[in-house]
Amino acid sequence: MPETEETKKITEALYEQNLELAVKNKTLALLEKLYQKSISVLAPGVMAQEIIDTIREDLNLEFTGIFNFSSGADSLIPLAFSKSDRLIQTLNKLGFLFLDIKITDVKKRDFLKKIVYDKKFGMTDKLEEIWAGLIKPKHLQEIKKSSHIKTILLYPLSIGDDILGVLILGLNRDYQALSAFEKSSIVSFTNVITLSLNKAYLYKDLQDANENLKELLKQRESLTHLINHKVKGAFTHSKYIFAEMLEGTFGALSPELKRMAVNGLESDNIGINTIDLVLNASNMQKGTIKYDLKEVDLKDIVLKVLSDKKIQAEAKGLKVEKNIKTDKYRVLGDAYWIKEAINNLVDNSIKYTMKGKIIVGLKKNAGEILFSIKDTGIGITDEDKKNLFTEGGRGKDSVRVNTDSTGYGLYSVKLIIEAHRGKVWAESEVNKGTTIFVELPLK
Amino acid sequence: MNFAIQLTKIPIRIIKEQELVIGPLAWYEAGKVQGLKIDKSHSSVSFSGDGKETINLLVAQFERLFGRASREVCRDAVQDIIAEMSPEEIPSSLK
Secondary structure, three states, X not given: XXXXXXXXXXXXXXXXXXXXXXXXXXXXXHHHHHHHHHHHOOOHHHHHXXXXXXXXXXXXXXXXXXXXXXXXXXXXXXXXXXXXXHHHHHHHHHOOOHHHOOEOOHHHOHHHHHHHOOOOOEEEOOOHHHHEOOEOHHHHHHHHHHOOOOEEEEEEEEEOOEEEEEEEEEEOOOHHHOOHHHHHHHHHHHHHHHHHHHHHHHHXXXXXXXXXXXXXXXXXXXXXHHHHHHHHHHHHHHXXXXXXXXXXXXXXXXXXXXXXXXHHHHHHHHHHHHHHHHHHHHHHHHOOOOOOOEEEEHHHHHHHHHHHHHHHHHHOOOEEEEEEOOOOOEEEEOHHHHHHHHHHHHHHHHHHOOOOEEEEEEEEEOOEEEEEEEEOOOOOOHHHHOOOOOOOOOOHXXXXXXXXXXXOHHHHHHHHHHHOOOEEEEEEEOOOEEEEEEEEEEO | OOXXXXXXXXXXXXXXXXXXXXXXXXXXXXXXXXXXXXXXXOOOEEEOOXXXXXXXXXXXXXXXXXXXXXXXXXXXXXXXXXXXXXXXXXXXXHO
C-alpha cells in the first residue's frame, strides 16, 4: 500500500504513543526487578548489593553505590558498591576499593552536606567533591580518566525527617544525555531503595532484638532453675528446722528462742510463697502449666477464700462485706488456679487497706460472670496503673505499704484469668480505694 | 576500547531499543539495511562496508518509517557508547 502523508502521520503518532508505553514498561520492569531483589534478600548489605548491581547493568553506569549515614559520626559509610570491569581494573591497580573508604566530616564537605542535611539532589563532575582528603588527587584523576566518568549523581535516601543514606551513580555521559527512561527510573528506584533498606534494617533490628530475647530467656531459665532448686531448697530446709524446734524435737525452748523460731518460720513461709509466685508466673508465661478445666462454681471458691482470710482481715480491723446472691456462678476453669487468683486479689485488698472495709461481689451478666473486690485502701496513682498487671510491676506507694510486694501477684492473676479467656482490670482513685474486676465466661 | 568493536555494538543496541517500541518489526526493518549483517541469535552484527555509514542507514531506515522520535530513540540508546568516542568516530546520525 503506497504511503500517503496521512498514513505517515498516523504511523508516527502511533510510534510516539508506543514509545511512551515502552519507557513506562522499561521503568516498571526495572522496578519489578528491584522489588523482587528486595523481597528475596533480607540482609541489608546483600540486598543493597543486588539492587545496585541491577541498576548499574540496566542503565549502563560506571558505578553505583549506597552509603549508610551515621549521624553520630557525621559519616557516610559505604554499604555496597557496583563497578564496571574497567573501574575494577583501575581500582585494583590503585590498591583500594570505594567500599573501604568511609567519608567522614560530612558537615565540612559543602557538596555532601547539601545532600545529607538539606536532602537535596546533587550532581557534580568532580570526584574530589566526594572523596577529597580521602583519596589522593592523582588517583581520582586516574579513576575519572580510565573509567570515563563524566557525571556523578547523588540522591538522599530519606524517610520523613530521617536520612538513611545516599545513593551514588557514576555516569560516563552528561546528565542531559540520559534518556527519558533513565531519568524517570532514577527517581522511582530511589524511593524503592529507601523503602527496601528501611525494611531490611527494621528486620535486622527485629532479628537482633529476638536474639537478645532468646539470650535473656536462656538466662532466665537458668535463674529460675537456680531459684527453684537452691534458694527454695534452702528456705524449705530452714523452715523444717524452725518447725521441728516449735514441735519440741530439740527440747523445750526458752520464750526468746520460741519467738525467734516463730519469726523464722513466718519469714521462710513468705520466702517460699514469693518463690512459688515468681516461678508460677514464669511457668504460666512459658505455657508449661496445664489447666485442668472443669465446671466450677466461682461462688464456692470466693467464699472459701474469704473464710480462709477472715482472721487476717479481722486482725487489721477490716470489715468484709459480701454482695453475692444465692445462685450458681458456673465457669469452666481450673479450681486450683482460679482460687490462686482470687486469693491473690483478696490478700492484696487486705494488705493495702489500712482501715475501712472490703466489699466482694459476684454478678451474672449476659454470658459472663463478674467478680469484683472493692477496698478503701490507698488507691493507685495513674502512673502506677500503667504497670499494675505487668511483670514485676510494683507501684511506688505499694512498696511503702507492703514491703513484701513482689510485683508478681497481679501479673499472675492476669495470666491465670487470660488463660481462662477472661479479663481483669482495675478502677482506682488515690486515697479512696481500688476496685478490681474479673470477668470470666459463663459456663 | 577499540573503535571497530564500539561501532559494532551500536546497531544491536539501537535495534533492541526499537524492538521495545515496535516489536519484532525492528529486526525485520534492520534486515533491509544494506551493509548490515545480523547474526541469527540477534546478538551481534558485522558490516560489509563502512560501519559509520551503515549505522546512518539504519537510523534513517527507522526515521523514514516512524519519524523524528525514532531517531531520538536511536541516539538515547547509545549515549553511553558514543560518550567514549571521539567526535569524528561518531556516525553523523547519532550526533
